[in-house]
């Protein structure tokens with residue numbers, strides 16, 4: 001029997017789930033689930049569930065990085081006497097890592113020396129993510145000597161984007177040499193969402209077309225056509241597209257040079273592993289609703305009467321509407337559903353309401369009573385009878401990686 005550890009290192013949280021692989025062709029069974037959130041809005045908060053039993057929900061001190069969070073959780077899982085399948089770290093046979101930027105890798109990759117160095121080269125393209133994910137990989141290689149480490153990339157799901165969408169209108173020679181194109185991200189989540197919504201709608205995945213919104217501290221929109229990614233709002237890096245907790249999202253590329261004359265200089269935040277310019281540091285880490293409203297907590301922004309929070313809220317609504325409109329046309333109106341997911345998408349009912357009210361002209365209609373209900377199912381309807389469905393999906397990047405790993409296991 002395989003014991004699969006699934007690690008999702010996000011920009012404001014680290015989520016770790018542990019599964020045992022079931023019989024041939026069955027999805028893996030979750031044994032426990034732990035997350036440390038609030039990494040950008042301390043104090044960090046640990047939640048820990050074994051099966052359906054909520055074991056812990058408490059503040060944790062001394063967590064200064066995603067790596068600290070992962071080590072703390074791993075220690076917790078192994079020491080939890082309630083998990084009979086795990087008596088030591090040696091029982092863990094597979095460690096699945098969410099790695100945001102996989103470059104041209106179209107699918108998951110066992111992490112060997114070559115893969116590790118290839119991913120190190122990509123760190124500069126995902127400054128908030130790849131470096132910490134690789135640090136966690138390195139820690140797992142030491143802490144879990146018996147485990148096979150496998151990287152699942154946020155970018156792989158978007159390898160189906162057509163040329164005219166992934167190509168930037170820049171010098172093709174330089175673009176080719178430096179691999180400068182749109183990659184798109186949150187793909188592990190969009191793969192889970194597409195499969196879950198197809199199941200909910202009782203349609204084959206290959207006939208399911210949706211506009212999906214993964215709204216977390218990093219936020220993106222995705223047009224899925226017949227089960228495959230057509231377009232994603234993120235680009236060469238996760239900076240493009242929608243604003244995030246500390247990220248600007250799309251701005252006029254010239255802006256940064258008017259923001260500071262030091263834009264092109266190395267950022268003071270650069271390290272041995274991470275070479276980012278001052279421009280990237282500002283736009284990735286010192287912008288977004290943190291800069292606008294002084295907090296990365298979108299729950300606060302949604303409920304505050306502070307005009308700065310209202311502006312941050314309205315900006316996010318405006319930018320999301322831009323992508324919904326564009327993707328609705330690109331899908332030629334053949335949209336089975338508009339789907340909200342991610343920490344914000346699943347919890348910010350007011351944001352969903354505002355967006356759906358503006359999308360009434362496209363044939364979406366919010367049902368306030370359903371929209372205000374707690375989201376308990378994997379997929380839940382929040383819309384009225386209308387031309388198109390409006391849904392929430394509790395996305396699960398950890399499960400998606402473990403499922404793909406279990407399938408891979410069963411086919412090897």
Ligand SMILES: Nc1ncnc2c1ncn2[C@@H]1O[C@H](COP(=O)(O)OP(=O)(O)O)[C@@H](O)[C@H]1O
Nearest residue numbers: 010011012013216217218297298299343344347
């Ligand atoms: N009740 C809530 N209402 C609105 N936003 C929320 C709520 N709870 C958490 N959030 C937001 O969810 C985001 C975290 O999203 P999530 O997808 O879980 O993590 P990550 O961005 O690290 O992948 C944070 O910006 C947080 O402010």
Ligand SMILES: CC(=O)OP(=O)(O)O
Nearest residue numbers: 010011185216218238
């Ligand atoms: C790509 C990205 O922004 O990921 P996250 O939302 O987990 O930070």
Ligand SMILES: [Mg+2]
Nearest residue numbers: 010011216217
């Ligand atoms: Mg995330």
